[in-house]
Amino acid sequence: MKPPFSLLLGGAACFALGALSMRAADAPAPVTGPMLRAAQQLLGLQFTDAQLDSARRDVEGNRKDFEANRRVPLPNSVAPATVFNPVPSTWQPAAAAGNDKLPELAKVTLPANREELAFYSVRQLGELLRTRQISSEDLTRFFLARLRRYDAKLLCVTSLTEELALQQARAADAEIRRGRYRGPLHGIPYGLKDLFSVKGYKTTWGSVPYKDQVLDEDAAVAVRLREAGAVLCAKLTLGELAMGDVWYGGRTRTPWNLTKGSSGSSAGSAAAVAAGLLPFAIGTETLGSIVSPSTACGVTGLRPSFGRVSRAGAMALSWTMDKVGPLARSAEDCALVFDALVGPDRRDPATLLVPADFRYAFDVDVRKLRIGYLKADFERQYPNKANDEATLAALRKLGVELVPLELPPLPASDITYLLVAEGAAAFDELTRSGRDQLMVNQDRNAWPNTFRSSRFIPAVEYIQAQRYRTLLIEEMARRLQGLDGYMAPSFGRNLVLTNLTGHPAVAVPNGFTPEGLPQTITFMGALFEEGKLLALVKAYQDATDFDEKHPPLNF
Incomplete structure (x- = not known):
């Protein structure tokens, strides 16, 4: 040795x-x-x-x-032998919350104007399919047409999976006719961020060196959604190798203002859902890639606890930080999708270390919840502060107990080089071959330079940072004792810290900027408590109408 x-x-x-x-x-x-x-x-x-x-x-x-x-040879799909575990030493499973039932749904009928279907919720569309008021094939063709119509301006699609979609839709219709209804996602169209592999289709990772790549496997999320009966209509754009909203085809736009990017890296997923091109889509987050585009596009994005959803068949950027989650119109829609995705998968060892079950908890009485809020963060001056203050006021009106909270003083941003070190390892061959020069972005902050500079991170410093991360995990567990979750502005130190500790978050629309762009606030949950977290968000969304807003699409 x-x-x-x-x-x-x-x-x-x-x-x-x-x-x-x-x-x-x-x-x-x-x-x-x-x-x-x-x-x-x-x-x-x-x-x-x-x-x-x-x-x-x-x-x-x-x-x-x-x-x-x-x-x-070390393809991107080969993970390290070590597995990150976000569970603090003091963690104990919480008592089961909620009755694991969905709330009653008001009667749903087809609208006189079929275009209104574009902004129906997943739950509403599912009821139309269950009661056979519309077929999955008709609904799929409807969304495929919208994808073709609006993609020219939004640049949110890498590949339409039309042949597969129609095949899956017809199979769903046949099962529903026979009385085999799989659940609320049966026959529902959706899109996948194009870092998930699907047999027979390109998996481009948004990057020039990989734009013709075809991987002969179905990602775990594609398999689980297929088993739930969902219909894959499109592979959606991501910023090149999961950074930003610029990819080899251009810049994905927010449908609220075509002069603005949709942010990233789940750029196409957020833009497509916001524009009513799909009822829901799957994204990923390593350091803001669900929260940020959810904000730019005004959708609800769930970043689950680390390890809750398998990443098998997904491009790896950071094995210890990558997380998979849905982007949809509401917390209820996110819960429907998350329920289909959660669970262990031997192809992703991280899923074997965390709780495997998820329960709907929509009957939880929010008046009994103790929710922290980052008092110092909300008190400082920042853009659109009034929207966040209105959200806190709305929660108090609902009877939620709000408790001042401070984050650990440990400077989490000082160890984000963990991400770039792992990214450099994941794309080592790209760097050493020189093919990184084919990438669209070549500035100082882009991946080519970052991957090169990451070669200078010593192994010892990387390991020390992971040990420092353990301190963050333990300290967060201590500070969140007795709380059911907490609230934070969508950007700032909280976003970095919780991506390192693995806590779940939901980015929730809560207003608009003076320029008419959407804004979100972040609801954070206790580790593995997505059910209670989504119940709180649903209560807020039931009391407000921000999740029902959508862009005019006058282009």
């Missing part, structure tokens, strides 16, 4: 030992004392020349190991 010192410098060796010329045909220069002195300066270390000389042979040996390892 190599001594700890060589491990410390081993992570840094790549930058001093030819990382910037990894594609060069010539053998790398021998490791020298001056190389190691330069390396340690970048890392903020102060070893003596004698100590560096003693380490030199180990570092050179590490480099040979690196070179040998790089000859072994």
Whole structure:
């Protein structure tokens, strides 16, 4: 076993030992004392020349190991042997909340103007299908037509899956006619963020080097939604390799203002749902990729607890931070979709470490909930503060007990290099091959440069950051004791911290900016308590009408 010192410098060796010329045909220069002195300066270390000389042979040996390892193919689908566990040491399963039943639904009938179906909820459309007032095939053709009509301006679709959609819709109709009704998603059209694989269709990851990629597997979420009877109509855009809203086909737009991007990286999922092109869509979040586009497009987005939904068949960016969740019109719709997705999957070991069940908790009396709010965050001055204050007032009117809360003082933003280190590993071959130069974004903050700079993150510092993350998890558990959740402005330190700790969140429309763009507030849940969290959001949405707003689409 190599001594700890060589491990410390081993992570840094790549930058001093030819990382910037990894594609060069010539053998790398021998490791020298001056190389190691330069390396340690970048890392903020102060070893003596004698100590560096003693380490030199180990570092050179590490480099040979690196070179040998790089000859072994490592596709993006191969995960590390280690698995992130978000469960704090003090965690105890909460008592089951709710009766696991959906609320009564008022009678639903077909509208005189069929275009109004575009903004019906998943639950309403499901009732029309169940009572056979419309067929899944007709509904699917309706949404396929909207996708074709509006995509030219929104740029939210990478591939229409029309053949598959019509096949699934006809199968749903046949089952419903025979009396085999699978549930509220049976026959409902939907879209997938195009980092999920689907057999027979491209999985482009939004990026030029992968725009013709076809993966011969169905992602776990596609399988589970197929089993629930849902109908896949489109693969939807994502910012290139899950960053932002710019992809190889252009920039995805928010339907509220075509001069503005939809944000990302679940760009197409949010834009399509907001514009009524699909009733719901699946997105992912690593550091804001559901919350941010939900805000830009004015939809309800659920980011579940880490590990609740399998990521098998999905592009990996950060194995310890990636999460899968639905974007829809309301909390109730998100709950319907989440119920179909949640559960263990041996292809994603993270799902084996967390609770596997989900219960609807819509009968929970919100007057008995204790909900924290980030008092200091809400008291500071920030744009559109009045909308957030109105949300707090609406909750007090509903009888919700609001309790001041402070986040742990630990600076979570200082360890977000965990994400880019894992991303650089996930796309190591892309960087070393030079194909990263094909990507659309090439500025300093774009992936090509970030992946290169991430080669300079030492292995020891990465592991220390994961240990620091454990402190965050434990401290958050302590501060949330006795609370059923909390509220926060949609952006700021809370977004970073909770993506690191794995807590669930729902981005909820709560008003508009003076320019007419939607805004959201974030409802945070206790770990694995999505049922209670969605019940609280539904109570708020029942008392307000922001979730029923939709863009005029006068384009």
